[in-house]
Amino acid sequence: MADHTELRDFLTSRRARLTPPEVGLPWHTDGRRVAGLRREEIAVLAGVSVDYYTRLEQGRARNVSDQVLDAVAAALRLDVLERRHLFDLVRTTGRPSGSAPPPPAATAGPRLRARPALHALLRSLDPTPAVLHGPRLEVVAINRMGRILIDDFDAMPVAERNMARWMFLDPKAREVYPDWEEIAEQTVAILRVTAGRDTRDPALSALVGELSTRSDEFARHWANYRVFQHTYGTKRFxxxxxxxxxLSYETLHPAADSEFHLTVYSAAEGSPSEERMRILSSWSATPPDTAGSADGDGGAVDTSFPGVRDRSRTGSPDDRR
Structure with missing residues (x-):
């Protein structure tokens, strides 16, 4: 992921989605050769020269001020997350060759290990499902109920314990998520945000390269340059x-371990989903979860209760009453 290419493609994709009337400009019928707005039109809206905007889009502008970036973001109608992504890309592109990237050194390697206290926290949350992710959506740790709800990442080879990789390469992901297409698109958009923070991350480049080669759907979403932050919301399982x-989800960031993202899932009180989660938890009752770790420190989920491995059964206890 070359720095200037990321910035250029992001800005090109954002101006391609706009039309002149949408930003208060006349639509010239002079044989427009590009989709959306031209560079000249963005330059006019941002109050900069065409040459300067062209150099910015090509990653050749240096020491770009926040005022200019704010003007460009406004011209492109960027939302808050897209604006932040633009700032990240410009700062990454503007780093001297060989300089250290912004993220902490702990994120440089392909594997992350959580502190024992974080593993203990995940165990204490059970029977509430919880997953601890790294910046590239590595599944660093997952508790018992998380393994039951989503998948048993502890049983997978270490290299495969990645939510994006699982989403696009494991058929079970489509069974777990009825709205797979929407969740898959969000997954790619999360990786886009990570890429903007460090376009030189070799582990992320390798992941994107593998998924782009092995999944046409991933490649299609990656080319959309959408950004997304997994903060809170609801998902169907x-x-x-x-x-x-x-289930509702909340994503938390441990203050001392900012590279990690802890996602916790819960059902509304008194809802059918809460009852079904209670049934799953009782059916899967096992001795205390002694690890809940996706980095090789823990045991696997009990698969003796109906439905964990036997995917032929469908329906719910509610449906059979």
Whole structure:
């Protein structure tokens, strides 16, 4: 992921989605050769010269002021997350060759290890599903109920314990998420944000390269240059033993370990989803989860109860009453 290419393609994609009337400019019928707005039109809206905007888009501008970036973001109608992504890309592009990237050194390697206290936190949250991710969506740790709800990442080879990789290369992801297309698009958009913070990350480049080669759907979403932040919301899950559930999620960032993202899932009180989650938890009752770690420190989920490995069963207890 070359720095200047990331910046150029992002800005090109953002101006391609706009039309002159949308930004208060006349639509000239002079044989427009590009989709959306021209560089000249963005330059006019941002109050900079065409040459300067061209150099910015090509990654050749240096020491770009926040005022200019704010003007360009406004001209392109960027939302808050897209604006932040633009700032990240410009700062990354503007680093001297060989300089250290902004993220902490702990994120440089392909594997991350969480502190024992974080593993203990995940265990204490059970039976609430919880997953600890790294910046590239590595599944660093997952608790018992998380393995039951999503998948048993502890049983996978270390190299495969990545949510994006699982989403596009493991057929089970489409069974777990009824809205797979939407979740898959968001997954790629999360990686876009990470790429903007360090376009020289070799581990992320390798992941994107593998998924782009092995999944046409990933490649299509990657080319859209959408950005997304997994903060809070709702998702639908499907489990072969109990059927569909609607769960809320919250993503937290440990203050001392900012490279990690802790996502916790919960069902609304008194809802059918809460009852189904309770059933899943009781059916899977096992001795205390002694690790819940996706980095090789823990045990696997008990698969003796209906539905964890037997994917042929469908429907839910509610449906059979």
């Amino acid at each position: 499907r489990h072969p033993a109990v059927g569909e559930m609607v």
